[in-house]
Amino acid sequence: MFGEATLEERRRFYAEEWSPAELPEFIVKSLSMREFGFDHSGAGPSDRYNRIASVAQLQGVLVRLAPYGVYSSVSLYRTPERRDGWLGAELVFDVDAKDLPVRGCGCAKGEVCELCLEEAKQHVLGIAEVLREDFGLKEMHFVYSGRGYHLRVTDREVLELGSRERAEILDYVAAGVVPELSELSFGYPAHFRRRMRLLLPRLSEAVLREAGVPKRAREVLLSEGELEELVQGLEKGTGVLARKLKKKGTEKLMELVRRINAEMVDAKVTVDVKRILRLPGSLHSKVSMKCMLVRKIESFDPLSQAVPKFVSERESKGIYKREI
Ligand SMILES: [Zn+2]
Structure with missing residues (x-):
C-alpha cells in the first residue's frame, strides 16, 4: 500500500x-x-x-x-x-x-x-x-x-x-449463518443483519442473475429505495425477505449470500x-x-x-x- x-x-x-x-x-x-x-x-x-x-x-x-x-x-x-x-x-x-x-x-x-x-x-x-x-x-x-x-x-x-472440527466451525460461522427461511417468531440475528447490510448493496445485476435470482427480486435488490426498506425491515422482525423477494428470490439470494460469506475467509488458514x-x-x-x-x-x-x-x-x- x-x-x-x-x-x-x-x-x-x-x-x-x-x-x-x-x-x-x-x-x-x-x-x-x-x-x-x-x-x-x-x-x-x-x-x-x-x-x-x-x-x-x-x-x-x-x-x-x-x-x-x-x-x-x-x-x-x-x-x-x-x-x-x-x-x-x-x-x-x-x-x-x-x-x-x-x-x-x-x-x-x-x-x-x-x-x-x-x-x-x-x-x-x-x-x-x-x-x-x-x-x-x-x-x-x-x-x-x-x-x-x-x-x-x-x-x-x-x-x-x-482439522475436521475446525472445518465444521468454519462452515457454520462463515457460511451457514443464514436463518431458516420459515417465519421465525423472533428477529433475525444481529450478525445476519450486519452481513446483509454490508453485502446487499454490493450485489450487481450480473451477479444476481448468475445466481438465479428471479427478475422481480432483482429489481427489489437493485432499487435503492426498495433495498433500504428491505434492510430496515430486517431490523424489525422476520418475514421481510419472503414478503419482498418471494420464496424463490429468498432461496436464491440466501444461496448466493452463503457462497460469498464462505469465500470471505481463507479456509486453509482455519483448518491447517x-x-x-x-x-x-x-x-x-x-x-x-x-x-x-x-x-x-x-x-x-x-x-x-x-x-x-x-x-x-x-x-x-x-x-x-x-x-x-
Ligand atoms: Zn478497495
Missing part, C-alpha cells in the same frame, strides 16, 4: 521503533512453544522450524536480521524446532481485504484500500459475534495483518480441536494447524505497514495506526506518494 520497505528501513524499524510491548500477551506467554518462521528475501517464510526461547532473544534476532517478514505458529509444541509434541492450536480466521469476493470499492485484484479494509473488519466482527453468541467463546484477539484481519481465538475449549501467521508487532515489508494487535477494533483505522514512522518520513521527504 505504501510500497515496499527497503532493508535500511527494516533495520531502522526493528532497531528504533519496535519494542517488546508490541507483542500481545497471548504470544508472550507461549513464545517458546511456538515455531517461528522468517522471510529473509520477500519470497516467503522459508526459514522455518525455529524456536525462540525468550522475548529478549526475539528482539536480538529482529534487530540483527531485520527480516522481511516474521511469522509464528498458531500451534504450540513441546519441541517447536521439530514441530513435535503438539499441545494445541489457536482457532484462527483470516479475512484478507485483497481476496474479498465482493467489494464496494474500485480496487483491482490484489489491491486494497480504506474501503475494503473496513469491509474486512466488519466481516471479522461478524465472525467474532457468532463465536461469542453461538459458541460461547471469549478469548478473541484481533490482529491487523497488513492487508486484512486475523481473528485468533485462544479459549481452552478450542485448542485441541482437530501447521500454519504460521505474521507475528503481531512485525513489519509487513511488502506494503510497509505494521501487523499489529488491535485493542479497540471498532475505532481502529489501519491507515493512521498501523503506519510505521519511516513511512511518514518518506512522505515528508516527498520520496513516495501515498497510493490511495
Whole structure:
C-alpha cells in the first residue's frame, strides 16, 4: 500500500521503533512453544522450524536480521524446532481485504484500500459475534495483518480441536449463518443483519442473475429505495425477505449470500494447524505497514495506526506518494 520497505528501513524499524510491548500477551506467554518462521528475501517464510526461547532473544534476532517478514505458529509444541509434541492450536480466521469476493470499492485484484479494509473488519466482527453468541467463546484477539484481519481465538475449549472440527466451525460461522427461511417468531440475528447490510448493496445485476435470482427480486435488490426498506425491515422482525423477494428470490439470494460469506475467509488458514501467521508487532515489508494487535477494533483505522514512522518520513521527504 505504501510500497515496499527497503532493508535500511527494516533495520531502522526493528532497531528504533519496535519494542517488546508490541507483542500481545497471548504470544508472550507461549513464545517458546511456538515455531517461528522468517522471510529473509520477500519470497516467503522459508526459514522455518525455529524456536525462540525468550522475548529478549526475539528482539536480538529482529534487530540483527531485520527480516522481511516474521511469522509464528498458531500451534504450540513441546519441541517447536521439530514441530513435535503438539499441545494445541489457536482457532484462527483470516479475512484478507485483497481476496474479498465482493467489494464496494474500485480496487483491482490484489489491491486494497480504506474501503475494503473496513469491509474486512466488519466481516471479522461478524465472525467474532457468532463465536461469542453461538459458541460461547471469549478469548478473541484481533490482529491487523497488513492487508486484512486475523481473528485468533485462544479459549481452552478450542485448542485441541482437530482439522475436521475446525472445518465444521468454519462452515457454520462463515457460511451457514443464514436463518431458516420459515417465519421465525423472533428477529433475525444481529450478525445476519450486519452481513446483509454490508453485502446487499454490493450485489450487481450480473451477479444476481448468475445466481438465479428471479427478475422481480432483482429489481427489489437493485432499487435503492426498495433495498433500504428491505434492510430496515430486517431490523424489525422476520418475514421481510419472503414478503419482498418471494420464496424463490429468498432461496436464491440466501444461496448466493452463503457462497460469498464462505469465500470471505481463507479456509486453509482455519483448518491447517501447521500454519504460521505474521507475528503481531512485525513489519509487513511488502506494503510497509505494521501487523499489529488491535485493542479497540471498532475505532481502529489501519491507515493512521498501523503506519510505521519511516513511512511518514518518506512522505515528508516527498520520496513516495501515498497510493490511495
Ligand atoms: Zn478497495
